[in-house]
Amino acid sequence: MRANDYQKAALRTASTLEPKDLVLNGALGLAGESGEVADHIKKHLFQGHELKKEHLAKELGDICWYIAIMAEGLGYTIEEVMQMNVDKLMKRYPNGFEAERSLHREENE
Numbered sequence: 101m102r103a104n105d106y107q108k109a110a111l112r113t114a115s116t117l118e119p120k121d122l123v124l125n126g127a128l129g130l131a132g133e134s135g136e137v138a139d140h141i142k143k144h145l146f147q148g149h150e151l152k153k154e155h156l157a158k159e160l161g162d163i164c165w166y167i168a169i170m171a172e173g174l175g176y177t178i179e180e181v182m183q184m185n186v187d188k189l190m191k192r193y194p195n196g197f198e199a200e201r202s203l204h205r206e207e208n209e
Contacts, residue, residue, distance in 0.1 A: 110168040119173040126170025126197040133162045 114122065137159050143149040171181045193201055 103178045103182060107168040107172060110165045110173055110187065113165075114169050114172075117172075119175070122169045122173025124173075125167045125172060129166035130163060130170070133159055133166060137163070 114125070116122070116125075137156060140149075140156060140159070144151040162201065167181070168178050171178050176184075185198070192205065
C-alpha cells in the first residue's frame with residue numbers, strides 16, 4: 101500500500117475533516133497510542149508479560165492513522181511528511197548515524 105493511499109483510506113474514518121480538529125485529534129491520539137506501546141513494553145520488560153508482536157503491530161497501525169490525519173490537518177500528504185523527515189536525516193547524518201554528530205547538533209535542529 102502506498103502511503104498517500106493509506107492516508108486517504110484513514111481519512112474516510114475521521115470524525116471530522118476540519119484541519120484544526122484533525123491536528124488536535126492527531127496530537128492527542130499519538131500521545132495515547134504511544135503510551136499504549138510504552139506500557140506494553142514496560143509490562144514485558146519489568147512485569148513478566150509476554151511480548152505480543154501482533155498487538156504491538158496493531159498499535160503501530162493506530163499510530164499511523166493519527167499521523168495520517170494530523171498530516172492532512174497540517175496540509176501535507178503523509179508522503180511529504182516522510183520525505184521531509186528523510187531529507188532532515190540525510191542532512192544531519194549524511195554518512196548514516198554518527199554519535200558525534202548527534203552530540204554536537206546545531207541548536208535549531
